[in-house]
Amino acid sequence: MERYDVAIIGAGMSGIAAGIRLAHFGKKVCIFERHYASGGLNSFYAKDGRKYDVGLHAMTNFTGPGDRRAPLNRIIRQLRISREDLKLCEQRGSRVAFPGANLRFNNEFAYFESEIASVFPKQIDGFRKLVEAIRSFDDNEFNYAYRSAREMVRTCVSDPVLEDMIFCPLMYYGSSTEEDMDFGQFVIMFKSIFFEGFARPLEGIRNIIRLLLKRYRESGGIRKMNTGVAKIVTVANQVDRLILDSGEEVQADVVLSSAGLPETYALCSPQPKLEKPVSAGRLAFAETISIFKDQPKSFGWGDDTIVFFNARERFSYREASDLVDLTSGVICIPNNFQFGDEQMAEGVVRLTCLSNYDKWKSYGESEYAEQKELWRPRIWSAAKKFMPATGLGYDGACIAHDMFTPTTVERYTWRKQGAIYGAPQKSKDGTTPISNLFICGTDQGFLGIVGSMLSGIAMANTHALR
Numbered sequence: 001m002e003r004y005d006v007a008i009i010g011a012g013m014s015g016i017a018a019g020i021r022l023a024h025f026g027k028k029v030c031i032f033e034r035h036y037a038s039g040g041l042n043s044f045y046a047k048d049g050r051k052y053d054v055g056l057h058a059m060t061n062f063t064g065p066g067d068r069r070a071p072l073n074r075i076i077r078q079l080r081i082s083r084e085d086l087k088l089c090e091q092r093g094s095r096v097a098f099p100g101a102n103l104r105f106n107n108e109f110a111y112f113e114s115e116i117a118s119v120f121p122k123q124i125d126g127f128r129k130l131v132e133a134i135r136s137f138d139d140n141e142f143n144y145a146y147r148s149a150r151e152m153v154r155t156c157v158s159d160p161v162l163e164d165m166i167f168c169p170l171m172y173y174g175s176s177t178e179e180d181m182d183f184g185q186f187v188i189m190f191k192s193i194f195f196e197g198f199a200r201p202l203e204g205i206r207n208i209i210r211l212l213l214k215r216y217r218e219s220g221g222i223r224k225m226n227t228g229v230a231k232i233v234t235v236a237n238q239v240d241r242l243i244l245d246s247g248e249e250v251q252a253d254v255v256l257s258s259a260g261l262p263e264t265y266a267l268c269s270p271q272p273k274l275e276k277p278v279s280a281g282r283l284a285f286a287e288t289i290s291i292f293k294d295q296p297k298s299f300g301w302g303d304d305t306i307v308f309f310n311a312r313e314r315f316s317y318r319e320a321s322d323l324v325d326l327t328s329g330v331i332c333i334p335n336n337f338q339f340g341d342e343q344m345a346e347g348v349v350r351l352t353c354l355s356n357y358d359k360w361k362s363y364g365e366s367e368y369a370e371q372k373e374l375w376r377p378r379i380w381s382a383a384k385k386f387m388p389a390t391g392l393g394y395d396g397a398c399i400a401h402d403m404f405t406p407t408t409v410e411r412y413t414w415r416k417q418g419a420i421y422g423a424p425q426k427s428k429d430g431t432t433p434i435s436n437l438f439i440c441g442t443d444q445g446f447l448g449i450v451g452s453m454l455s456g457i458a459m460a461n462t463h464a465l466r
């Protein structure tokens, strides 16, 4: 039976980052991935000859090289990759759009602060107090106690509209819990979006995945694709061996799983004894991707990179009661990053809304396809209200489109209920009741592209290198 120092379940961002770190330090490490493609929730695919990013709207946490402690710089250093090779281009500018109020922001925090002073002049002192609390929170500590972020924010900000406008982007880009979030997670997301900011490579996620895989290969890491882990067999609370989908068996001193917390426990045989049962997340999304022959600038949508919109009096972040909740969402226009002289060949508009896994799952194949066709224009109409008026006739101008639902996410990543941000319950220090089985990525609690890579690095350092 083949034996490794470390076996990693999943070739998503966290799994590959962990693998690079371990291989670099001479560990015999193998990543087992069930899909034929790497990248997990942030992969890419081809349809009708066109390449689509699965997830990428923007990479959060964009910072210059100066701040050594910034997450992006820690990743660059720990993975020994070059900033130039990431080819990151900054956003043009983004917006939180609510009925009657817009808050603009870019990668300079002072600009966001000035927007708050101008749109909510009575709240600026409270907002600055909140910023102080965020700055003084130690988010490098894994096991901080739960504290309601809503309650904490309300001690500083008394206007519920401003409160909701702050929460809307942070929840859409990184909350696995409905309506409220852990203050620690709030701090991580606030810093990653408002203190730091958005960037992406012109080529999209392909550039980053290629770079990471090259680094992993060069460090001597082994990667087995189309090779799912079917079972984690434990003896006396220790992983004894992994049984692969093919029936083959392998052994490892340490197992790092990025498959998710409930998903990993479901693989264990026998089932681990848990103090509290871990349930799969209920927050799932539907997304439409529309391709246009022309740049969005040509139809008046050239300024906004990402718009977080909400049409209700109070913003509600919870599982949709219908197939899609049209009252809030995210509009992402990948063309509107500062690519310099270059530009994407076609216009792309991505629209994301909260969705309902059970409802999509209840349909048979043809009804499912019909429902997608029904909801696509509805999502477009809901989002369009928050964009500059345009003479653009969508059906005439859109030359290609695709749409995914929570069932698509589940089908290609095996993430239960298609919950992109995983289970509400996290394993912040990565430990499980099995002594040599650890969690990395989404369900360790660090989300997004940068967050999951940081998680992979931190869990590899803590549980397999020290």
Ligand SMILES: Cc1cc2nc3c(=O)[nH]c(=O)nc-3n(C[C@H](O)[C@H](O)[C@H](O)COP(=O)(O)OP(=O)(O)OC[C@H]3O[C@@H](n4cnc5c(N)ncnc54)[C@H](O)[C@@H]3O)c2cc1C
Pocket (backbone or CB within 6 Å): 009, 010, 011, 012, 013, 014, 015, 032, 033, 034, 035, 038, 039, 040, 041, 042, 054, 055, 056, 057, 058, 059, 060, 227, 228, 229, 230, 258, 259, 263, 267, 287, 409, 412, 413, 414, 415, 420, 440, 441, 442, 443, 447, 448, 449, 450, 452
């Ligand atoms: C539509 C969408 C939009 C997003 N937009 C952004 C964005 O703009 N910016 C951003 O920063 N983040 C974004 N994200 C979130 C980001 O993609 C994720 O947080 C991050 O990629 C999670 O990485 P991970 O390694 O934790 O998990 P995953 O990417 O889920 O990796 C886990 C891997 O494990 C594999 N696996 C599962 N079970 C098994 C098994 N039994 N055996 C073997 N392999 C298995 C899966 O196939 C998968 O490849 C988005 C995600 C989606 C889906």
